[in-house]
Amino acid sequence: MIWSRLLKGLGRIDDVELNRKHIDRIYDSFMPNDVYIGLEGFFKKNFDELSKAKNIKEFLWIIGKMLPEKNESILKTAYRNKIPIFCPAISDSAIGLMIWGQMLKGKKMMLGHFDDLNDIIELSWSSKKTGVIYVGGGVPKNYIQQALQFSKSASYAVQISTDIPQYGGSSGADLKEGISWGKLSKNAMYVNVICDATIALPLIYAAVKERF
Amino acid sequence: MIWSRLLKGLGRIDDVELNRKHIDRIYDSFMPNDVYIGLEGFFKKNFDELSKAKNIKEFLWIIGKMLPEKNESILKTAYRNKIPIFCPAISDSAIGLMIWGQMLKGKKMMLGHFDDLNDIIELSWSSKKTGVIYVGGGVPKNYIQQALQFSKSASYAVQISTDIPQYGGSSGADLKEGISWGKLSKNAMYVNVICDATIALPLIYAAVKERF
Amino acid sequence: MIWSRLLKGLGRIDDVELNRKHIDRIYDSFMPNDVYIGLEGFFKKNFDELSKAKNIKEFLWIIGKMLPEKNESILKTAYRNKIPIFCPAISDSAIGLMIWGQMLKGKKMMLGHFDDLNDIIELSWSSKKTGVIYVGGGVPKNYIQQALQFSKSASYAVQISTDIPQYGGSSGADLKEGISWGKLSKNAMYVNVICDATIALPLIYAAVKERF
Amino acid sequence: MIWSRLLKGLGRIDDVELNRKHIDRIYDSFMPNDVYIGLEGFFKKNFDELSKAKNIKEFLWIIGKMLPEKNESILKTAYRNKIPIFCPAISDSAIGLMIWGQMLKGKKMMLGHFDDLNDIIELSWSSKKTGVIYVGGGVPKNYIQQALQFSKSASYAVQISTDIPQYGGSSGADLKEGISWGKLSKNAMYVNVICDATIALPLIYAAVKERF
Numbered sequence: 001m002i003w004s005r006l007l008k009g010l011g012r013i014d015d016v017e018l019n020r021k022h023i024d025r026i027y028d029s030f031m032p033n034d035v036y037i038g039l040e041g042f043f044k045k046n047f048d049e050l051s052k053a054k055n056i057k058e059f060l061w062i063i064g065k066m067l068p069e070k071n072e073s074i075l076k077t078a079y080r081n082k083i084p085i086f087c088p089a090i091s092d093s094a095i096g097l098m099i100w101g102q103m104l105k106g107k108k109m110m111l112g113h114f115d116d117l118n119d120i121i122e123l124s125w126s127s128k129k130t131g132v133i134y135v136g137g138g139v140p141k142n143y144i145q146q147a148l149q150f151s152k153s154a155s156y157a158v159q160i161s162t163d164i165p166q167y168g169g170s171s172g173a174d175l176k177e178g179i180s181w182g183k184l185s186k187n188a189m190y191v192n193v194i195c196d197a198t199i200a201l202p203l204i205y206a207a208v209k210e211r212f
Numbered sequence: 213m214i215w216s217r218l219l220k221g222l223g224r225i226d227d228v229e230l231n232r233k234h235i236d237r238i239y240d241s242f243m244p245n246d247v248y249i250g251l252e253g254f255f256k257k258n259f260d261e262l263s264k265a266k267n268i269k270e271f272l273w274i275i276g277k278m279l280p281e282k283n284e285s286i287l288k289t290a291y292r293n294k295i296p297i298f299c300p301a302i303s304d305s306a307i308g309l310m311i312w313g314q315m316l317k318g319k320k321m322m323l324g325h326f327d328d329l330n331d332i333i334e335l336s337w338s339s340k341k342t343g344v345i346y347v348g349g350g351v352p353k354n355y356i357q358q359a360l361q362f363s364k365s366a367s368y369a370v371q372i373s374t375d376i377p378q379y380g381g382s383s384g385a386d387l388k389e390g391i392s393w394g395k396l397s398k399n400a401m402y403v404n405v406i407c408d409a410t411i412a413l414p415l416i417y418a419a420v421k422e423r424f
Numbered sequence: 425m426i427w428s429r430l431l432k433g434l435g436r437i438d439d440v441e442l443n444r445k446h447i448d449r450i451y452d453s454f455m456p457n458d459v460y461i462g463l464e465g466f467f468k469k470n471f472d473e474l475s476k477a478k479n480i481k482e483f484l485w486i487i488g489k490m491l492p493e494k495n496e497s498i499l500k501t502a503y504r505n506k507i508p509i510f511c512p513a514i515s516d517s518a519i520g521l522m523i524w525g526q527m528l529k530g531k532k533m534m535l536g537h538f539d540d541l542n543d544i545i546e547l548s549w550s551s552k553k554t555g556v557i558y559v560g561g562g563v564p565k566n567y568i569q570q571a572l573q574f575s576k577s578a579s580y581a582v583q584i585s586t587d588i589p590q591y592g593g594s595s596g597a598d599l600k601e602g603i604s605w606g607k608l609s610k611n612a613m614y615v616n617v618i619c620d621a622t623i624a625l626p627l628i629y630a631a632v633k634e635r636f
Numbered sequence: 637m638i639w640s641r642l643l644k645g646l647g648r649i650d651d652v653e654l655n656r657k658h659i660d661r662i663y664d665s666f667m668p669n670d671v672y673i674g675l676e677g678f679f680k681k682n683f684d685e686l687s688k689a690k691n692i693k694e695f696l697w698i699i700g701k702m703l704p705e706k707n708e709s710i711l712k713t714a715y716r717n718k719i720p721i722f723c724p725a726i727s728d729s730a731i732g733l734m735i736w737g738q739m740l741k742g743k744k745m746m747l748g749h750f751d752d753l754n755d756i757i758e759l760s761w762s763s764k765k766t767g768v769i770y771v772g773g774g775v776p777k778n779y780i781q782q783a784l785q786f787s788k789s790a791s792y793a794v795q796i797s798t799d800i801p802q803y804g805g806s807s808g809a810d811l812k813e814g815i816s817w818g819k820l821s822k823n824a825m826y827v828n829v830i831c832d833a834t835i836a837l838p839l840i841y842a843a844v845k846e847r848f
Contacts, residue, residue, distance in 0.1 A: 015391035016398045025392040027380040033393075088308075089301035091329050092355045096300075097362060100329045113323050117303050117312045136381070138350045143304045150309060162379050164800050166830040167408050168239040169348070179227035180237040181245075186228045194802040196379050199619060199627075376588050378618040406590040407835060415835075439815035440822045449816040451804040457817075512732075513725035515753050516779045520724075521786060524753045537747050541727050541736045560805070562774045567728045574733060591798050591832050592663040593772070603651035604661040605669075610652045620803050 036094070043098040047107050055115035060085045084123070086116040089139045120144070124151035131156030135197045137163055137171020145170070148183040157190035158204075160197040248306070255310040259319050267327035272297045296335070298328040301351045332356070336363035343368030347409045349375055349383020357382070360395040369402035370416075372409040460518070467522040471531050479539035484509045508547070510540040513563045544568070548575035555580030559621045561587055561595020569594070572607040581614035582628075584621040672730070679734040683743050691751035696721045720759070722752040725775045756780070760787035767792030771833045773799055773807020781806070784819040793826035794840075796833040 018025055022033040043050070046066060053059035064079025078085050090096055090111075099109055124130050124147050132154050134141045141159075148154050163172030175192055178184035193200050230237055234245040255262070258278060265271035276291025290297050302308055302323075311321055336342050336359050344366050346353045353371075360366050375384030387404055390396035405412050442449055446457040467474070470490060477483035488503025502509050514520055514535075523533055548554050548571050556578050558565045565583075572578050587596030599616055602608035617624050654661055658669040679686070682702060689695035700715025714721050726732055726747075735745055760766050760783050768790050770777045777795075784790050799808030811828055814820035829836050 015388055018392035019394060019398065023392060025389050027377055027385065027389070029380070088303045089351045091300045091326050092351045092358070094358075096326060096329055097358060100326050100333070103326055103330070109326070110322065111325050113325060114303050114308060114312050114315055114321070117308055118315070121312070138383070139301045139304045143301075146304070146306075146309060163375065164802070164830070165239055166800070166828075167374050168241070168410070171350070173239065176227055177237050177239070180230035180235060182231060186231065192802075194800070195620065195623060196618075198380070199623060203623075376590070376618070378588070378616075404590075406588070406832075408831065411831060411835060411839075439812055442816035443818060443822065447816060449813050451801055451809065451813070453804070512727045513775045513779075515724045515750050516775045516782070518782075520750065520753055521782060524750050524757070527750055527754070533750070534746065535749050537749060538727050538732060538736050538739055538745070541732055542739070545736070562807070563725045563728045567725075570728070570730075570733060586803050587799065589663055592665070592834070595774070597663065600651055601661050601663065604654035604659060606655060610655065622804070 039094060039098055040101060043102055047102050047109075051107065051109040053109075053111060055112040055119075056087050056090050057084045057116055057119060059090075059111060060087060084119060086120050086143065088116060088143055117143075117147070120147040121151050124148060127152065129155045132158070134159040134161065135201060137161050137169070142170045145178060145181075145183050148178070149181050153182050153185045153188070154178070154190075155185050155188050157184055157188060158193065159191070160193045160195060160200045160204075162194065162196055164194065251306060251310055252313060255314055259314050259321075263319065263321040265321075265323060267324040267331075268299050268302050269296045269328055269331060271302075271323055272299060296331060298332050298355065300328060300355055329355075329359070332359040333363050336360060339364065341367045344370070346371040346373065347413060349373050349381070354382045357390065357393075357395050360390070361393050365394050365397045365400070366390070366402075367397050367400050369396055369400060370405065371403070372405045372407060372412045372416075374406065374408055376406065463518060463522055464525060467526055471526050471533075475531065475533040477533075477535060479536040479543075480511050480514050481508045481540055481543060483514075483535055484511060508543060510544050510567060512540060512567050541567075541571070544571040545575050548572060551576065553579045556582070558583040558585065559625060561585050561593070566594045569602060569605075569607050572602070573605050577606050577609045577612070578602070578614075579609050579612050581608055581612060582617065583615070584617045584619060584624045584628075586618065586620055588618065675730060675734055676737060679738055683738050683745075687743065687745040689745075689747060691748040691755075692723050692726050693720045693752055693755060695726075695747055696723060720755060722756050722779065724752060724779050753779075753783070756783040757787050760784060763788065765791045768794070770795040770797065771837060773797050773805070778806045781814060781817075781819050784814070785817050789818050789821045789824070790814070790826075791821050791824050793820055793824060794829065795827070796829045796831060796836045796840075798830065798832055800830065 013025065015025060018030070024031045024033050049066070050059060050062055053062055060075055061079045061084075064073075064075040064077075067073060067076040067079075075085070077083075091099075103109065120143070130148065130152050132144055132148070134144070134157075157175045157178070159175050161171060163169065165172050165174045165177070175184055175188075175190045179186050179188075184190060193204075225237065227237060230242070236243045236245050261278070262271060262274055265274055272287060273291045273294075276285075276287040276289075279285060279288040279291075287297070289295075303311075315321065332355070342360065342364050344356055344360070346356070346369075353373075369387045369390070371387050373383060375381065377384050377386045377389070387396055387400075387402045391398050391400075396402060405416075437449070439449060442454070448455045448457050473490070474483060474486055477486055484499055485503045488497075488499040488501075491497060491500040491503075499509070501507075515523075527533065544567070554572065554576050556568055556572070558568070558581075565585075581599045581602070583599050585595060587593065589596050589598045589601070599608055599612075599614045603610050603612075608614060617628075649661065651661060654666070660667045660669050685702070686695060686698055689698055696711060697715045700709075700711040700713075703709060703712040703715075711721070713719075727735075739745065756779070766784065766788050768780055768784070770780070770793075777797075793811045793814070795811050797807060799805065801808050801810045801813070811820055811824075811826045815822050815824075820826060829840075
């Protein structure tokens with residue numbers, strides 16, 4: 001939806017000029033600001049349906065359901081295959097802003113804040129073995145880590161990040177650290193990949209594909 | 213509450229041994245896992261009061277209110293001075309886990325997901341001028357950035373982060389990029405500090421204190 | 425010579441144990457310390473021939489010449505194709521140590537310190553256009569940069585490094601900075617690649633090969 | 637000599653404009669290119685004296701000796717206190733370029749390439765205990781490391797660097813790795829500081845000063 005109009009360019013550019021032209025820069029990618037108009041239209045039109053969701057997972061599936069049949073986005077693919085997407089920080093996004101916009105006009109939406117936490121921990125408990133692939137750090141990594149802590153420690157783990165352990169944050173923490181917490185099994189197989197995920201992930205995917 | 217029992221040590225250590233001793237490692241800091249017992253007691257005892265909160269900001273003030281008068285934590289200080297704390301990803305935390313634990317036992321809590329977004333944007337709109345200090349990146353940085361985008365662009369900005377623009381993420385993005393989005397004024401004064409915030413922030417604080 | 429006996433392993437390992445087994449660790453690569461014995465033998469046997477070199481470039485070609493015909497090392501390939509290798513910090517290497525060892529026994533070698541500088545500047549002056557590919561930073565990058573400063577600025581430049589401009593050193597300096605010095609042409613085409621060169625270089629090589 | 641005319645500014649600047657004004661940029665420092673004129677004069681005038689040096693250590697002491705009595709530079713201070721400065725990559729510097737310039741005019745200078753290696757290894761052998769402080773990586777770090785390998789392993793080590801072990805290079809290598817090589821004692825006290833040295837070094841200096 002939003003990203004289909006994203007353009008690639010160079011990072012060294014005049015941001016004042018871009019602002020005048022209503023182009024939003026994301027390092028070396030460029031997005032016309034009017035994507036927000038289409039986004040707003042979508043949320044205005046579909047808000048009643050969307051607000052039937054009781055939690056974030058359901059909310060994201062409803063968006064996936066609404067997308068055209070041939071759409072190949074993550075949300076459509078997840079909906080089609082009933083793969084849950086947990087997104088605890090959804091209010092920190094363009095989607096969050098759109099919901100805020102509708103609520104300003106008096107619309108209501110009430111998503112269960114802690115339902116996802118329930119689902120992700122259940123998912124881990126009910127699995128025979130757990131394995132994780134972290135693409136980057138931040139909230140997504142930590143959210144999975146704490147689910148593992150309170151369910152079943154991971155037997156397999158891959159982490160792709162440009163952050164490093166020495167700064168002490170969760171994003172860069174070595175997977176091994178998780179052994180102390182019970183997030184990672186003491187016999188787990190794991191590897192920390194310190195690399196931009198847009199470089200490392202396709203290489204890993206190609207290597208896996210070659211073998212199977 | 214939790215951190216008072218945190219110990220400093222060395223990062224190079226046997227995590228299997230730590231796990232056996234119920235010590236959780238955070239790089240070179242060590243936390244006895246039983247802090248969760250105290251935390252659980254607190255939430256069990258106070259859940260009814262806490263669940264009166266209608267949104268995250270109120271919820272965090274209620275915790276602050278409950279803390280002992282002499283407590284010098286961030287939550288107590290913020291409550292005392294009526295400084296709002298916005299925390300969109302609260303379910304991704306030990307607090308989130310404690311609430312989940314209480315809900316498993318049938319307790320209810322319903323925090324307005326998008327109220328904070330409303331408050332933070334209002335705060336920016338109603339200010340004569342806006343300025344930001346980002347300590348690290350992640351959700352906190354982006355949440356403030358999107359509030360600025362939909363209100364008043366910042367006239368002053370400081371960013372302390374170990375992440376860099378070239379990986380393309382929000383955490384490492386140069387403040388200047390915000391000019392294209394309208395998050396930063398085109399005449400803003402700003403500086404990107406690429407350093408561990410635990411080193412840079414005290415130095416900045418000391419320099420500011422020396423001058424005023 | 426030296427690297428043929430290098431083994432790959434894991435970085436998390438007991439260095440005291442390795443020391444006892446006479447294995448030298450280079451992050452996740454392992455080298456039996458007795459490679460130095462073979463190296464010492466080579467230098468002992470060939471020192472008279474090697475000491476005929478008047479400068480470092482000649483010295484490295486003589487080693488290349490001595491290597492077996494089928495050898496595919498960089499030194500052999502460079503000798504075969506008469507490609508000069510400039511190595512201003514040669515005393516900071518295993519080769520340097522071997523020469524020092526021979527000199528302790530009274531042998532003599534006198535390499536012109538500044539001849540390479542002469543050659544590399546000449547090479548740039550006599551080229552119609554200059555282009556550079558920096559794989560990593562350090563002395564090699566700066567040595568080429570200063571040659572460009574005193575001859576012909578580069579029209580093309582690629583830099584692959586994990587270092588970044590913000591720390592202020594030469595290794596991480598943005599290529600663009602070279603325009604101020606006259607090291608890079610103001611109309612040059614250039615790109616800074618912030619990535620481990622062992623990942624980025626093969627990808628670039630494959631992409632170039634695919635196109636030609 | 638050179639640095640006294642260095643100015644501080646901002647990294648975001650037009651390098652083409654700087655080039656036109658003959659200002660050389662080093663990230664956010666700016667140097668008028670005509671410092672090279674003063675440098676050239678110095679070398680032209682003093683070359684006969686300088687060329688009496690038999691190796692790099694002597695050469696640097698002679699420069700130190702020539703500097704005005706009140707000069708507080710590193711070279712003057714080192715000369716005054718007879719502290720050897722080992723600089724294996726001296727041809728990779730403005731000094732190297734100046735010597736090259738004089739040699740173009742037929743002057744001669746012959747510095748023993750491997751004498752410093754001899755001196756630094758001797759220094760380590762003759763010490764009761766060895767300790768090292770690496771400020772940054774590159775040739776200086778490795779040159780000291782290989783001296784330790786062939787003499788007495790370090791009992792104390794501090795490393796300040798922004799580079800990290802995971803990229804596999806010498807600059808970022810964890811000090812612990814040196815235990816396998818015999819560069820660091822297995823009972824050594826050591827610490828790796830991952831921080832810009834211009835931030836960390838003054839803090840360490842202040843902390844040491846406070847204690848003694």
